Amino acid sequence: MTTRAEEPSAPTRSAGEQRTGEQRTGEQRTGEQSAMILATAQKIRAAGPSSPRFARDPVNLPAIRNWTDAIGDANPLYTDAEFAARSVHRELVAPPAMVQVWTMPGLQPPSGAGTGADPLGQMMRALDEAGFTAVVATNCAQTYHRYLRHHELLSLRSELTDVSGPKRTALGDGWFVTTRNTWYSGDELVAEMDWRVLKFRPAATAPPATAAGPATTARSATTARSATTARSATTAGSATTAxxxxxxxxxxxxxxxAGTRAGELRIxxxxxxxxxxxxPGPACLSCGALRNQGYQVAAGTGxxxxxxxxxxxxxxxxxxxxxxxxxELxxxxxxxxxxxxxxxxxxxIGMPVRTRFIPIDDDLVLPGWQPDEQAGPTESAPTESAPTESAPPGGALPEWTLRVTPTVVVAAAIATRDFYPVHHDRDFAEQGGGKDIFLNILTTTGLVQRYVTDWAGPAALVRAVSIRLGVPCYAGDTLRFAGRVTDDAGPDGRDRVIAVTGSCSLGNHVTGTVRLAAAGSTA
Amino acid sequence: MTADSGALAGTPTSVRTPTSARTPTSARTPLISGTTAIAGIGATEFSKDSGRSELKLAVEAVRAALDDAGLSPADVDGLVTFSMDASAEIAVAREVGAGELTFFSLIGYGGGAACATVHQAAMAVATGAANVVVCYRALNERSGRRFGQVSVDAVRAVNSAGLDNGWHYPMGLATPAATVAMAARHYMHAFGATSADFGAVAVADRKHAATNPSAWFYQRPITLDEHQQSRWICEPLRLLDCCQETDGGVAVVVTSLDRARSLKKAPVVISAAAQGSGPNQYTMTSYYSGDLTGLPEMGVVARQLWSQARLRPADIRTAVLYDHFTPYVLMQLEELGFCPRGEARNFIAGGAIELGGALPLNPHGGQLGEGYLHGMNGIAEAVRQVRGSSVNQVPGDGPVLVTAGTGVPTSGLILSPA
Structure with missing residues (x-):
């Protein structure tokens, strides 16, 4: 357990601004405290992996449906039994990004269960006592060894792998705590996750310009200190005049x-x-009907x-x-x-374009156009073939805009079994310095996966999702996802790695990658 | 001529067309054709800073027009202006010294109202609703509200105009130049027209203004190269494709042809007057049907004008075509039938629209050269051309055609000697 010189996590402002605790005032005392924290960390790590903590329920369709509803993931692999039966999986499977959901403690965790033996929980308590009371999740790298089927009961083992600090970050001084989490179905390793949080002492002064999204697993009564001033600065920068x-x-x-707010071009x-x-107008310009005027969602190309x-x-x-x-659509x-x-x-004139959505503020989202680099051969509707075959390195994914309503935040928090109040209780979130409730990291992971599989089609096999959080995404904001196919072929040289960014009004909310298996791979 | 003596002089002697008859455009015989006339024109100076109120400019122009006609304010019983005008009919009537009014009307759609004010006045006179109707427009368009800037107010109201603008302004298409540029781009694409073709219109206007002492650009002609060197405003439009910004006022007096015959100046007969709005019409943004290569609303006007006046394009001696932006002059030539569709760039080549050419356009210099009076100064020039009193007189005694604002519901006139 060492204090590393460089910490690649999100909330640090820049390498130049990072200082070790020994450089600050009161360095003697800080040094003693650091030594104690490191000693505790050493002890926890030496204890090795925790004993297995079992999921409350096996993988099940109702929970999956809650998740797909909240994330808006319409992939038929998860909910359409006939489709799934014809797929390589031959039956319904769970969204890979849900893996962490199954073992979340939930709103009423069994008393004494998990917390004592949980290395992360132990480390959190030690840092709480040292005054680092707030927590944000910063990194999540999940690898899926296979898709999960209904009725599998998962167990989770967790191991402390790294504690580094203290670091001066945009949020305040804090420690980065990394755990390795492994999920088993029976004796079979099915998924792994490296998980990093920043446990920090909230800055007493004005909130920083950028902040990571608060963590979701630690249930300690800590304060999530988030950006409150950045929004106005950001929007001012986009409009030079009135x-x-x-x-x-x-x-x-x-x-x-309402459609543009929902990311739909409604005609x-x-x-x-x-x-x-x-x-639009009150009448049909073709038949004159005044009644029964509805809309359809345009494909968004023209x-x-x-x-x-x-x-x-x-x-x-x-x-x-x-x-x-x-x-012309x-x-x-x-x-x-x-x-x-x-x-x-x-x-x-004649240039193919694709719709995008330009969030202006909480109420207004304008339609926009961007070049449609996929126009032509791949303009047909998503099919069951794996489009990764035809997507060249460097190719861009169409942008996807999601209006992050309070409903999205709350529904997804609950669907991911994350009951930390900053994701459903605005008063609580505001007391912590936040502007509003905000997306939890499990949701962001799910949205990143959805963005890529919406593009790649239901036949795509997700091997891994790795994300790093930036600024929080508050309710009322709009998330805009962009992606491109990298030339990374993964460990076996046959996969496709999609680089994804999701930005909101405060800046980059998430950056990461999604690795898809080559077409024809087995589940 | 006093108000008393002319009280009923404008009443038509017979009513020829049953109002219930919905006859095709080509068969209409309106009351106004050949029964009404323009008896006087008046204007202020055209400047960049008038130094006085728009109401005062309106009053000055109206009084000048009445003087030109040999009428007094007391003769006026009707007033017409643009709905965009800042000075209401009653305010102008008060300040001019007119007494009772029996007809007052506002025409909408910006510059599209220009010839329609005369159309309204002529209808009022032809039906006996009024005897002497003054059409006026006064604006401090340079020193006051500049139309070329983005009008945030245009998207504030939840009415049909605000809602229509809401599909364009927030997206960044928010100036008159931009709305014209959008159509011009497609016109260029469809017919191979170029920026230089648009420039030929600017060169002609400025050439004519150079010999018109009333023009802002008096003695300041431009070359096509200068046009091509001028900066982009909204591609494909350059600065010199755009009309001026002007302070000033213009007024036109309409009365019956019979009464006009007894006035100071020779009557200028209103041979035809019409308004037009196209299918699926918008104000400057009729982009949602059709092929964006024409001005359907001007086609509606054109069909009525030729029918009413029983004339053909070849009969026209000179035309004043609304020129807030050059591309729409080309499209108007096509809509009015002066040349086939897509052929305007060939039609105007070689100085055909300059003085001495086959069809001189805008002898006063137009709104690029003389001044931007929302089309009303073009009507005044047409009157001068019919009278034979223009500083840039086009020889002959043939009829003169005038059009109003383009891209909007619009209007037109054909004026002839008595």
Whole structure:
């Protein structure tokens, strides 16, 4: 157990700002305390892996459904028995990213169970006593040896692998605590996870500009100190002039704006004759019907019908120049929006584009366009073939935008069996310095997995998910995922590794990778 | 001419068309065609800083127009302006010294209202609703509210206009130039037109303004190269594709042809007057149907004008085509039938739209050269061309065509000598 010179975890501001405790005032006392912490850590580590802690329930469909509902993961592998029967798994399986859920302590853990023997719990208590009362999870690297089937009862062994500190981080001085967790089904090792948290002494001064998402497993009554001032600074940076203009909304048009908030491009569809129209209005422009005007969610692809490069005069909320494109959707109607991700001289009439969503604030999400690099051969709907075969290294995944409503935060926290109050109790979260309740790391792990499997299709086999948390993602924010296929082929040289980032208004919420097995691999 | 003596002079002698008859456009015979006339025009100076209120500019223009017609304020019983105008009819009536009004009307859709004010006035006169109607527009468009800037207010109201703008302004398409640029880009793509083709319009306007002492750009012509060197505003539009910003006011007096015959100036007959709105129309953003290569609302106006006046494009001596942005001049030539669709760039080549060419456009210099008076100064120039009093007179006595704002529900006139 040593204090390492470089700690690659998220909340540190920069290597240059990190200092060891010995450099600060009161170094004598700090040194003694550090020695005690390290001694405790040494003792816990020497004890080796904990005895197995069993999941309360076996892998089961109701829990899986709660999870897929909350994460919004529609992969039929998890809930559609007929589909699953035809898959390589031959039966329903659990989402790999759920592995940690099965052994979460839950709201009412059995008394005495786990906590005493849990190396992480022991280390947390030692750090609590030393004044490092707050905790954030910073890293989670899961490897799945196989998919889990219903009725398997998992057990978890946990081992303390590293304690390093004290470190000065953006959140305050603290210690990084790393554990290795292994899940067994019977005697079979089915999954592993390296898990790192920062246990820190909350800074007494103004909250930092960036902060990691608070941890989710330690249930000690600690304070999650999070960013509260960064939001305004971030939004100010995106708008150099006046506030962005907002669209008026009427009863005829509100579905469209609710759609963008939900990450959907909704096009008015007449329930009488099926005709589409945009912009929306009270009547069908084709048959005249006033009743039964609904909408359909556009695929989000289209081609540039015309465009401009606006350079002058200033436009409130925009940094000029901007490209604004009138796009003809694959479904027919035309939609106007800003086009990003291309230089003015790269845009042309007929250029394939794909929708994206531009969060402005808590209430407004604008539609946008980005070049559709997947247009053409792969524009067909997701199929059961593994698209990793055709996705070249360097290829970008389409962006995915998720409106992180309070419902998403709470439903996902509960679906991941994480009852730490910062994920469902706003008062509690605010008392801890947070702006609101925020996503837990198990949810973020699930969202990263969903983002990649939505793109790769239900036949894709997830081998590993490894993420590092950055800023918290509060309720009301919008998460925007981007990804690309790396040229990393994994340990066996046949896998595909997808690099993923998820950003929100405060900055990068998550960076990580998802490793997919090559097509044709067995489950 | 006093108010008393002319009280009923504008009443038409007969009503020719049953109002219930929904006849096709081509068969309509409106009351106004050939029965009404423009009797006077007036204007303030055109500047960048008028130094006075818009209401005062309106009053000055109206009084100048009445003087030009040989009428007094007491003769006025109708007033028409743009819904965008800052000075209400009653305020202008008060300040001008008009008494009772029997007709007052506001026309919407920005510059699309220009010729429609005359259309409204002519209808009022033709039906006997009023006898002397003054159309006016006054604005401090440079020193006050500048239309070329982004109007945040345009997306504040939850009404149909605000909602329509809500599909464009927040996305960054928020200026008149940008809305025109969007259509211009597709027009270029469809027909092979270039920025230089748009530039030919600017060069013609500035050439004409250079010999018009009332023009802001008097004695300041430009070359096509200068146009091509001017900076981008909103690609594909350059600075010199965009009209000026102007302070000033213009007024036009409409009365019956019979009464006009007895006034100071020779009557300028309203041979045709029409408004037009296209299918699936928006204000500057009719992007959601059609092929974005034309101005369908101007086509609606054109069909009515030719029908009412019983004229063809070849009969027109000179035309004042609304030129807030150059690309729409090309599209108007096509919509009005001066050339086939997509052919305007060839039609205008070689100086055809300059003085001395086959169809001189905007002899006063247009809104790029003379001033941006929301199209009303173009009506005044058309009147001068019919009277034979323009500083840039186009020879002959043929009819003159005027159009109003493009990209919006619009209007047009054909004016002829009596």
């Amino acid at each position: 506030p962005p203009m907002r669209p008026p909304v009427s009863a005829d048009t509100e579905f469209f704006w 008015q569809r007449c329930g009488e004759c099926g005709a589409l129209r945009h912009p 081609t540039v019908y015309s465009y401009v490069v606006h350079r002058h005069p200033p436009v409130p909320g925009k940094r000029l120049p901007i490209i604004v494109a009138l796009v 694959a479904e027919g109607p035309r939609v106007m929006a800003e086009l990003t991700g291309a230089e003015p001289d790269e845009v042309y």
